[in-house]
Every structure is written in C-alpha cells, then in structure tokens.
Amino acid sequence: MEGYARVYEGARGAASEKRGAGAVGGGCGKLSQIAGIARLRYMMTDTSLFAALRPRLFATAYRMLGTRADAEDVVQDAWLRWHGSDQAEVRSPEAWLVTITTRLAIDRLRARLAEREHYVGWWLPEPIVELDEHTPESSAELASEVSMALLWVLERLAPEERAAFLLRQVFEHDYADIAAMLDKSEAACRQMVSRAQQRVQQQQPRFAVPRTARAARQALLGRFMAAAEAGDRAAMKALLSDDVQLVADGGGKVNSYLRVLHGAGRVAGAFWSLEHKHPRQVSYRLARVNGEPGLLRYVDGALESAQSFLIDGDRIVAVFIVRNPDKLAGVPAVVDAGCHKPAAPAV
Numbered sequence: 177m178e179g180y181a182r183v184y185e186g187a188r189g190a191a192s193e194k195r196g197a198g199a200v201g202g203g204c205g206k207l208s209q210i211a212g213i214a215r216l217r218y219m220m221t222d223t224s225l226f227a228a229l230r231p232r233l234f235a236t237a238y239r240m241l242g243t244r245a246d247a248e249d250v251v252q253d254a255w256l257r258w259h260g261s262d263q264a265e266v267r268s269p270e271a272w273l274v275t276i277t278t279r280l281a282i283d284r285l286r287a288r289l290a291e292r293e294h295y296v297g298w299w300l301p302e303p304i305v306e307l308d309e310h311t312p313e314s315s316a317e318l319a320s321e322v323s324m325a326l327l328w329v330l331e332r333l334a335p336e337e338r339a340a341f342l343l344r345q346v347f348e349h350d351y352a353d354i355a356a357m358l359d360k361s362e363a364a365c366r367q368m369v370s371r372a373q374q375r376v377q378q379q380q381p382r383f384a385v386p387r388t389a390r391a392a393r394q395a396l397l398g399r400f401m402a403a404a405e406a407g408d409r410a411a412m413k414a415l416l417s418d419d420v421q422l423v424a425d426g427g428g429k430v431n432s433y434l435r436v437l438h439g440a441g442r443v444a445g446a447f448w449s450l451e452h453k454h455p456r457q458v459s460y461r462l463a464r465v466n467g468e469p470g471l472l473r474y475v476d477g478a479l480e481s482a483q484s485f486l487i488d489g490d491r492i493v494a495v496f497i498v499r500n501p502d503k504l505a506g507v508p509a510v511v512d513a514g515c516h517k518p519a520a521p522a523v
Contacts, residue, residue: 225269226255232270233277235322239342240281240335241288242301242327244506250280275357278339282358285335296428298436300496301327302503303482305472306464324466324484324496328423329379333372340365341372393487394462394469400485400492401460401471407451409444416440417491424481427500443495450475472507479504 233254237247254277258269266272292299301324330338336358343349343357344365351362351369358365396415403411422443426432437443450473451458457476464470471483482504486494498504 226258226273229270229273233273236274236277236342236347237281238304239322239327239330239346240278240285240339242331243503244302244304246284246288247281250277250284253280271353278343278357282335282339285338289335296426297432297434298423298425299331299427300324300423300425300498300503301466302506303465303470303484303498304467305470305482305507307461307508322466323468323486324470325486325494326376327466328496329376332375332379336360337368337372340368341376344369345373390469392490393485396487396490396492397462397469397471397485401462404447404451405458405460407448407455409448412444412447413440415490415492416443417488417493420491420493420495422446422495422497424497425500425503427502429501430499432497432499479507482507 230251233251234247237250238244241247241250254273257276258273261272263269303324304322330341333341339358340354343354344351349357351365354360354365354369355362360368400412400415403415418440419438420440420443422433422437424432433446437446454475458480459474459477461472461474462469463472463482465482465484468484470485472479473481473483481497481499483498484496485492486496
C-alpha cells in the first residue's frame, strides 16, 4: 500500500476544500472531447471505488464509535469529502479514505465521551445482529475482530489511543502509516499502542487465551439457552466459570443492573429470576452478535435483549447484555414460532 504520509496531507487539506471541479473550463468554451471522456470516467469510478471500500470504512468507524448510526454518519461524511476532492492527486484512495474516516471518528468520539459521562449505568456498543450466517454483513462489516468483549474494554481508552490500538492490532497497519493518519510521531504511536495493549490485558486477560472453536461455542450456548428457558439454575451455573462477570446496558430506559455482577451463582440467578418473574414467557434464539455466537432473548414474544458471551474452553467467562431499546432497534425482526413456548401440559 502507498505510504500514508503524502496521502494524509491531501486528506487533511480536503477537509476544508470545496468542490471546484464542476467549473472546469471557465470561459474557454466547450470541454474538449478528451476532457469530456475523462470526466465521464471519473464520475463512473467515483462512486464504485468508494462503494468497494465502504465496508472497510464502516468497520473502522464502528470499532471506534460502537454505534451503527455514528459509524454511518462518519462514512457519509467521508464520502462527501472524497466526492469533493481532487482524486487525480490521490495516490492511494484506500489510504486517503481510511485516514479521513479515522480522523472523523476520533473527533466524533471526543464529542460522544462527554455525553457518555451522563449515561445511566454501563454503556455497551450497539450490537450488530445477524440471524443468517451468510448475510452480506457477515463478510463485509464483520470481517475482523469486533466482539462485544473487545469493544467493552476499548471504552477505557482515550480516542487517539483507541484508534492507534485498532489500526495496529486489528487492521495491522505499520507504525509509519499510523503516525501519518494520526499526525503523530512513530515513537508516540508505539507508546500509545503499548499503553493500550497493557490496559486491554489488565481489563480482560482472557483475550490472550486461545478462542474456543465456533461450533463448540455455539453448542455450549445451545445448552445454556435450554437451561435458561427451563429455569434450571444448577445447569446454568455448571456452564459458567466461577469468576464469570455480567455487564448489562439499559441506558436508563429499562430496568438493568447498575453494577457488574460477579460469580456463577449471581449470574445464573439473574437469568433464573427473569424466568421466575415471567414463567413460560421467556424464550431465546441463537444469533450472531458482533460476529460471534450469541443469544436474543424474548419476553412474551417481544425482544428484550441481545446477549454476547466470552467463552474459554467449556465455560462462559463473561456475559454482555444490551437491553437499551434504542440499541435494539436495528435487530432484524424474527418471524419464528419458536419464540413462543407451548403452554404447560395439564396435570
């Protein structure tokens, strides 16, 4: 890939430039035939080139911001700046667009952090939920690590620290590229990534543990789902690690835990209590949540939460539950009779 240093200068300049290509020719009469053909080719490639890179840009913005709406806004802003730039001067469109998107995401995250200080309870990312493993989102938006567990830990990082960590550890850019995108020295970027890596390991040491195979994780969740639907506290506890933690996000819109729950007994009890409160009205469905096997929970047929799990071996070590209805608005509708339990047989 082309070096980002020269690309970044063009991207930074584009942030304040207005589109001027429409006035080509001035009073010099009609465009020449060659210029007209070149302009047509530019118009055709302008959109298609951006469309090809859009999944990568969305992935960058979402990992930085944690919400689909903010990520879409950043990508749209990047498109406007790309569309208004002198693309003939851009050596690498990908480098130019990733730079613009990263800088825009950092600015937006700084603004959002002030709002999150007043957020009620714990703030979790908006889940990206897929009911079908083979949807386009599966291969595009979730092409690399975007788990709820990782995004939860990244919330502890400063905006530029978070950007440097993601660019290095997730997108595997070299430090020269990162320095150009963040307008920092390579040494400063190395320090930011090192500090971020230490914080990630301190907050969630199990990230270093080899991940259980997807099929095994899904099978374990299937057993946990069956135990939760049956209200079998002992069976749920057997699938949880002794030091499991549960983080829930209600956003002040619905009742939720304001503290992190610790321990297999308390976490199993949290699932059991909902079933106890709504007997035979709580049901679950397996789904992909941020690219990982997860669960959707329904109460009396209505979506109540999206749940993500961190699994180590044959035990669940962390549970992340998004209950804020604003963050569940993008979850695909389910037309599945299996979301309603049959009535209990008469005795």
